[in-house]
Amino acid sequence: MFYGKATDQATLERGECGGAVTAILTSALEQNLVDGALVIKKGESIYDGFPFFATTKEEIAEASGSLHCAPTLSAKVIKNYLNGARDTRIAVTCKPCDARAIIEMAKRNQINLDNVYMVGVNCAGTMPPVPAREMIRQFYEIDPDDVVKEEIAKGKLIVQTKDGEHKEVSVDTLEKAGYGRRKNCQRCEFNIPRMADVACGNWGVIGPDAGKATFIEVRTDKGQKLLDTATSSGALTLTNALPEGVALREKLDGIMIKMARKFKAAQFAKFDGDDKFKKLFAELDRCILCRNCIINCPICYCEECFTKKDYVMPQGALPPEPMFHLTRLMHIGPSCVDCGQCEDGCPAEIPIATITHMVQTDVEKALGYVPGRSMEDPFPLSYWLEVQE
C-alpha cells in the first residue's frame, strides 16, 4: 500500500488528490499497455458526467478530477460499445459497483477480463444530477452553476464555488430531506474497490501528504503491472503508506458499512412480513413493460429473452404477468451488484433496485455467494454441478 503522487505539475493540479489515477492511465497508454481508457468526463457542468473512451493523453487529462453526479455504469459500456474488450485493451476507472459488474459479466463471458485493467476508485455514493442541482439551490443557497467542485468527506458534502468559497452540509441532513446520494448508494457496503486491480482513493492519506496524494492499494498482478509501468516511466512517485493511515482507511470503511446496513434494513423493512408477495406487487404492478431495467442491467445478457416467450407470459398484457418480474429477479437476483441502473431507468419509478437487492441479500444469506467479489467465487449453479460430479 502506497501514497502516490503524479510528477507532472499539470496533472497534480487537475487531478483530485495527487492525480495518481490520471498518471497511471496516461503512462499505461503511453507505454502501450492499453489501447485506451474508459473514463468519466465532465460535460457542460459538474452535474454532467458521462463515460468517455479516451485514446490520447490529452483526452485522459481532460477527464481528470472526480465527479459525484455521474450515476453511470462502465461495465455495460464495455460490452455494448467496446465489444466486451475482446479486441481492445482497456484501462477503466471504476467505482466498486462498476468493478463488481465487470467481474460478474466476465463470469458470464460477456467481457474479456484479460484485456481490462480496472483502476478502482473509492466511492461513497453518487448523486442523481437533476435533484442535486435542486439540493444545491435549497440547502447551500447558491446557484448550482457556480459550483466548481464537490467532495464528500467526513460525512459532509462540501462544495466549492467559483469565488473559492467552501460550504458544507452533512449528508445525513440532505438524505433525511430526500436528497443526497442515490438509494442504492445509501445501501452500498462496498466503498473500497478491492475487487479491482488497483484500489485508489483519498481515504487514509495522513501526514505531510494529506489531501495531496492518493492512497494506492495493489490487488492483483495486473495492478502491479500498471503501477510498475507508471513508476518506471517516471509519471508517478510512490511512498510507503503510514500504518496509521491504513488503519484510518479501514475505520472509515467500517463506518460506511455500518451506515449502509442501517439504510439497508430501513429500506427493506417496507417489504417485510407475511404478505411479502402482495407488498412487492403493489409496487411492481406499475410496470409498463418498457424493459429499461433489462436494457440497463449489467447482469442481463441473454440474446433471446425468456420473458418474450408466449408460454411464459401473455405478450402485450399490462401490467405484465408476475412472471416477468419473477423471471428477472430469478435470473439476476443472485448476482445483483446493486448498481441502481434499473431504478434510474424506470419511468414508473418502481424501486426495482431495492427489490432486486433484497432478493440478492436473501440469497446471499442462504448460499453465501457474494456477487462480484472475486473471479475465484464460482457462481452457485455451475459450482454445485462441478462439486457433485
Place this chain on the structure above:
Amino acid sequence: MSQAEATPSTEQKWEPRILTFCCNWCSYAGADGAGTARMQYAPNARVIRVMCSGRINPMFIIKGFLAGADIVMMLGCHFGDCHYLKGNYACNARMTLLKAYLPAIGINPERLYWDQISASEAVRFKETMNMIVKKARELGPIANELDMPAHGARQNKTAQATVEDIW
C-alpha cells in the same frame, strides 16, 4: 385425475392442488407402478412427465405457483441413476437455488418439494403423495400468500389466461 376434476373447487371446499413433475425414466415409472399395483393414494396430484428432471427450468415451478398449485413437487432419479448421466445433479443445484429464492419473493419454500423416487419405488411414491397432500392441507391455499383468488390466475386487467385455461 378425473375424480379430482369432478370435485368442485370453490373457496368453501378447498382441495390442495399438487403439481408434480416426474422424470420419465424413474419417477414416472414409479407412479406407473403404483397405478398398476392398484395402490390407493390421494388424487390431488397433476403429473407432468418430463424427459429428465434436469429439463426443469426453475421458472416452470414459479409459473406453477402463480397458476394456483399449492405445492410443486419435483421427482427425479437417484444420484447416479440418471438416464442422461447428470441431469438430476443439475436439478438438485437448481432446487437449492430456488429454495433460497422463494422466501425472497414471499413464497413459503416448504411449498417446493424435491425428492428422488426410482422406478421400483411405487410404495414410496404412494407414501410421498399422501405425505405431501397432508402437508398442503397444513400450509393452506397458496392464494393466501399470493395476491390472487383461490385456484386462479392472479387477477390481471388484461391477462388472457384464466383458471379454466390452465386447469
